[in-house]
Amino acid sequence: EAQLVESGGGLVEPGGSLRLSCTASGITFNYAWMNWVRQAPGKGLEWVGRIKSKTDGGTADYATPVKGRFTMSRDDSKNTLYLQMNSLKTEDTGVYYCTTQSGCSSGSCNWGQGTLVTVSS
Amino acid sequence: DIQMTQSPSTLSASVGDRVTITCRASQTINSWLAWYQQKPGKAPKLLIYKASTLESGVPSRFSGSESGTEFTLTISSLQPDDSATYYCQQYNSYLWTFGQGTKVEIK
Numbered sequence: 001e002a003q004l005v006e007s008g009g010g011l012v013e014p015g016g017s018l019r020l021s022c023t024a025s026g027i028t029f030n031y032a033w034m035n036w037v038r039q040a041p042g043k044g045l046e047w048v049g050r051i052k053s054k055t056d057g058g059t060a061d062y063a064t065p066v067k068g069r070f071t072m073s074r075d076d077s078k079n080t081l082y083l084q085m086n087s088l089k090t091e092d093t094g095v096y097y098c099t100t101q102s103g104c105s106s107g108s109c110n111w112g113q114g115t116l117v118t119v120s121s
Numbered sequence: 122d123i124q125m126t127q128s129p130s131t132l133s134a135s136v137g138d139r140v141t142i143t144c145r146a147s148q149t150i151n152s153w154l155a156w157y158q159q160k161p162g163k164a165p166k167l168l169i170y171k172a173s174t175l176e177s178g179v180p181s182r183f184s185g186s187e188s189g190t191e192f193t194l195t196i197s198s199l200q201p202d203d204s205a206t207y208y209c210q211q212y213n214s215y216l217w218t219f220g221q222g223t224k225v226e227i228k
Contacts, residue, residue: 035217044208050217099164101212
């Protein structure tokens with residue numbers, strides 16, 4: 001059974017940086033395309049970005065609100081996905097989930113429990 | 122970007138009622154549409170993928186359908202455990218987009 005565990009959330013001041021991690025088990029991580037999805041308090045789901053597997057090029061794509069500030073990377077030897085968040089804004093506050101379609105028939109059946117990021121002075 | 126317009130934003134219904142939630146895509150998404158259920162403090166749970174295929178383990182009272190760019194999630198007989206927020210999501214484009222969500226309350 002797939003398991004995704006996020007970590008690294010916390011309180012940071014506007015303009016600061018934070019790095020989130022997502023460690024996977026139960027999936028063939030090196031072949032998995034991985035995504036980050038976030039949810040502001042009391043709001044809906046928002047896709048943040050996706051990184052392809054290294055065999056498919058390893059490139060990342062981002063949603064417009066985070067482009068140029070957030071960077072996704074992966075360490076396949078550690079089955080871990082990262083989200084480096086720089087120049088954080090108050091509107092980046094929310095729960096960040098990692099998710100993948102790997103191991104699913106279609107759609108995204110595997111989600112982590114989420115990690116809370118709070119950007120506030 | 123593909124926009125997903127979901128309605129209603131909230132609905133209140135009684136146990137046993139038939140409930141319908143609609144999502145409209147701004148362009149064709151070739152049936153690449155999923156429905157998720159989310160309960161407070163929890164991650165989303167996949168219910169339906171490819172517009173109408175029920176995810177393994179999901180009760181058969183949930184169903185999905187499509188007509189062009191309009192997609193529907195139906196709960197045939199609402200149960201107390203179905204109290205949650207439901208989201209549609211298109212994954213035709215790598216740039217996923219979600220509907221605004223529908224909060225389902227039990228009367």
